[in-house]
Amino acid sequence: MRYVSTRSDAPSRPFSDILLAGLAPDGGLYLPEEYPQVDAETLARWRSVLRDEGYAALAFEVVSMFVDDIPAEDLRGITARAYEPSKFLDPAIVPVSQLSDGMWLAHLSNGPSAAFKDMAMQLLGELFPYELARRGETITILGATSGDTGSSAEYALRGKPGVKVFMLSPAGRMSPFQQAQMFSIDDPAIVNLAVEGVFDDCQDLVKEINADAAFKLKHRIGAVNSINWARLMAQVVYYFAAWLQVSDGGPVSFCVPSGNFGNIAAGHIAREMGLPIDRLILATNENNVLEEFFRTGVYRVRGSAETLATSSPSMDISKASNFERFIFDLLGRDADRVRQLFSQELPANGCFDLSGTPEFAAQAERFGFVAGASSHADRLAEIRRVHEADGYTVDPHTADGVHVARGLAGASPVIVLETALPVKFAETIVEALGSQPDRPARFDGIEDLPRHVTQIPADADAVRAAIEAAG
Template sequence: MKYISTRGDRSERAFCEILLEGLAPDGGLYLPLHYPKVDAAMLAKWRGLPYHELAFELLSLFIDDIPPADLKALVAKTYTPEVFGTSEITPLKPLEPGLSLEALSNGPTLAFKDMAMQLLGNLFEYELARRGETLNILGATSGDTGSAAEYAMRGKQGVKVFMLSPHGRMSAFQQAQMFSLQDANIHNIAVEGVFDDCQDIVKAVSNDLEFKRRHKIGTVNSINWARLLAQVVYYFAGYFQATKAPFDTSGRSEVKEVSFAVPSGNFGNICAGHVARMMGLPIRRLVLATNENDVLDEFFRTGTYRVRGSAETHETSSPSMDISKASNFERFVFDLIGRDAARTRQLFKTDVEDHGSFTLSSGEFARIADYGFVSGSSTHADRVATIRDTWQRFGTMIDTHTADGLKVAREHLDPGIPMLVLETALPAKFAETIVEALGREPDRPAAMRGIEQLPKRFTVMPVDTQAVKAFIAQNA
């Protein structure tokens, strides 16, 4: 399998090349030349496999430059009950008939980002050792990516992490998870802006090819294809759990559809669902849920993608989605417009990178229905009400982002089609809103108790790409 850029660079690269690279040289995002197709026979064969074996089968379709035995060992090392708490790794939590949560947040940092980041850490260490090289990872986080990356990379040989976050805009728990790490290979940079400013700096550094190559810069943000690929696995795992009766009485395969509702800020999590659907997984709907920062909801309702600047980006109680420019969105648009790289480059390079907007043609907008996407948004009042209702009726405590997903999921239920809401984090990460909704503190794993009181190690910087470059050069 080879990979190309969404913006027209037709140089075909192998998986391990793009693993360490992040953005393509032309500023685009990598996608495979084609999506491998799965059929009913493959689904029947994979049904019932342990999570790590399912992951190996799926990843093998996209990775052919790591020996199968090595890939199998890396995946088995990653997805264990010891790391993720259960043998299912992503168990379903039924709420009511036809509506369940898919638990993705049982990893080390209590967020779904661990599902991909733990694998990415092992892949990086493996490939760097194979090459005898080092890597400086540059990333941006609105809350969960940073801690997941740092916990996955801490102590890894040949890897240093430089993580940008919006100063003062994460929950106290999220800040403590990152800033309390004292590992020498971890560097936290608190940027005096919003998440989109952090993301813009990461892209600007990545687009400086000379600096990027001299300092061996890579990325763990969801612009990294390897991370998105790892997320595809839990769509298949959720599908198999939701459709446990695969055959009718005559022994014939019964193809069932499932819908997924996904809280979405940077479009990476739901883009993995798009890839799974393109591969042939029977997904009826991909329900995109936003908070008050509803850029993506506006797009799927109107066909207009209107990027907001810092002043228009709301600070909300689901802060990991306080994003007004979704860095993975380009991958979907590339597929939507028939993989027209020139058109993709025109839309994203000309308009979006300058905090502008674009509007699809009527023909392009009409195709969205063919990809299964629908959308909706949620407010602070909505999420508080959803958290309270879910606790009172089902005895299940959910975090603010999952509440956004559950609220919008209920607007798009289809009779007879299971709806799985992807859980994005555990409630402990957003205690203030949980207390507002329920009048009690959320439970917290023993290892995370009192982390807000630990010594913190971070550097505050202005929104300045050159200052970040200088910091990297000094500490790489």
Template sequence: MRYISTRAAGPATEGKRFCEILLEGLAPDGGLYLPQSYPQVSSTTLSAWRKVYHEQGYAALAFEVLSLYIDDIPAKDLRALCEKTYTAEVFGTGEIVPLRHVEDGLWIEALSNGPTLAFKDMAMQLLGNLFEYELARRGEELNILGATSGDTGSAAEYAMRGKKGVRVFMTSPHGRMSPFQQAQMFSLMDDNIHNIAIHGVFDDCQDIVKAVSGDLDFKRTHRIGTVNSINWARLLAQVVYYFAGYIQATEGAPTHGIGVSTLPAEADGVQKVSFAVPSGNFGNVCAGHVARMMGLPIDKLVVATNENDVLDEFFRTGTYRVRAAANTHETSSPSMDISKASNFERFVFDLLGRDGQRTQALFGNAVPKLGYFQLGSDPLFAQAATRYGFASGKSTHADRLQTIRDTWSRHGILVDPHTADGLKVAAEQRTVGVPMVVLETALPIKFASTIVEALGREPERPAKFDGIEALPKRVVEMDADVDAIKALIATICQR
């Protein structure tokens, strides 16, 4: 398996192996890595994986999926890394990603049982183990520079804390995360964890990461890597739970006391499933796109946005228009307060027939210069829905409050604001006979003020997080200045 940049000059471009791009993150030309082709999963293979999942568990399924993309780590080592990562001790349940039944044909896939109570743990825990493994194999160190709107930062820091050969420099928008999210990150006192609160919005943080990664001399000198979803390894890890969700939704989940599904099959005899994904940076739903390209029978991939509806606008009109910081709304689903979806480039690359030069013209030229591009009149745009299955919708503060109330009163299920956005948009996109799986984003305690506003009471708090907001904090505030960030990294690396 070889990987190419989304801005590669042509199909003959020589690809890189997995462990090269694992530590590299962004490609030297500014593009994002994707496999030269997607491995195909037949119905026979999917049936075999169903058996693997039920008899051996999530870690075994993860190995099956990952081994299609990773051929430069010995199979026994990759299997051991999966088994080390996906355990009941880390994720609170041996099922790892159980489905919760909401109502007939509607499910929530529980992805937030990890150490930081957010779906980002699903990939970040594996990424931490992969980094440690490969760095030890090479005898090298890595300085991770990341950007977070709330959950990526804490998931990365909890996954990397104490890891040999790894430092983390995590940027976040000052004052724009929930108090719980801030406390999770800023209360960590590990020597290899460094938090930087940027005066700006998430997109400013993301721009810093891309700018530093684009300075190839600095990147090589200081061994800069990434944990944001621009890193292919993280997105790849997320592909696994689409397969796990599909398997459960098409068989029911008797271990949850829900019973066995009796859903009708499609005309071709294959039962399809739709997924609704709360999305700001497009990483989570892009993993679903990869699973669908592999052959997983996905009907719709539903992109649910909040008031920062850049992605919804594109799928409705064909116009991708980023917003300036002043026009990026501060919302009650803050992890999606993003107006520059970095992972979106991967899908557009596929949509354009893997034309790297055209992708470069859009993301490398048009977006930086104009702030937008338009594909609405391009015949290829229609394929976003017809060939690739994408649909979208928008949820507002009033919508998520009502969804939280309704889901609690009707079903006794408490959801966080982002998952509420997913449920709201999922309801608009459901198809009779096709199960809809909403991907859970985080546990409600991470956004307690919105739950209080919706229901008049605090959500349940895991005991290990009691009093976290009152803990001492270690964080540096800085302006959105790339040179200043590079100077800070260089100084700390010299200690």
């Protein structure tokens, strides 16, 4: 299995190279040359694997379809360590439950940082040190977070040999709990930088540093954001896990709260592999750039001033970096057209229009995407509704998903991907229910710990200086 950039016809590269590289040299994103295929026989076998051997064994089966330059037994050990049941609140890793209205929830928030990002970061936390040890190298991880990626990455990578982490977050835009999770980590190899701006500014800084070839080479810059293919590869696994638990062989739909398009891009890949998925229902909050595209064919990026601070803050994003991967597939993998759309960070007006193209006209049938948006009032109403009907508390992002799924569900069963435990967004839960959400004991007192964070302007030189200062 080899990988190509969405922006060029340059020679393909093996998995272990793109794992460490993150972003392609031309600024594009890596994807497999072609998606591996599964059939009914494979799915039946994987159903037995999940039931008899557990999530880690299923992860090995799926991941091994994308990785052929790591020996099978080594890869099996990597997935076993990543998804060791003792790391998770539920030994099933990704259990599912059905709400009283028939909708399903896939619980992805049982990991160390209580967010779905753990499902991928725990795998990266094993892949990076393995590959670095094979090469005798080190890596400097540069990431951006709107709230959950940062803590998941830092929890997965702290203490790993040969790894330093610099994490950019939008100053004052995360929930108090999210800030405490990240900034309370006391490790010289973990550096938190609070950027004066929004998440999109943080993400732009990561891309700018990655485009500086000399600096990237000098400091061996790598990525944990979902621009890194390995993130999406790991996330593909839980689509199979959820389908295997809910479906008797027929199609299901997935509703996915999405800001940066990585979570739902993994669903797109699973569908392209042959997993029977009817609809991929994309749910956004008031920052509805993606919903607008799937409704109109127009992709209109908002600037910082137009990117709203909402009660589902992890989706307060107006530049969805993984969207380029879908556009690559939508346009028949035409790298020239993709490069024209994305390589200049979009035209001056921050917009492209595919509404009149045959590709967009056929996308819903060909790729299954539909989309909807949610508001603060919708979130509060869904949190109350689910709590009253089922005695279960969903976080605000999952509430966005439940709300949108109610309006766009078709005939197939719908699985909403849960994104985080509600404790991460206690203020909104209190507003909706009048009581504090449950808190796992491992997070007691986290807000009272000393903080380790430096505030910087939204300037690439400030990021370079922080990396240089750390040696």
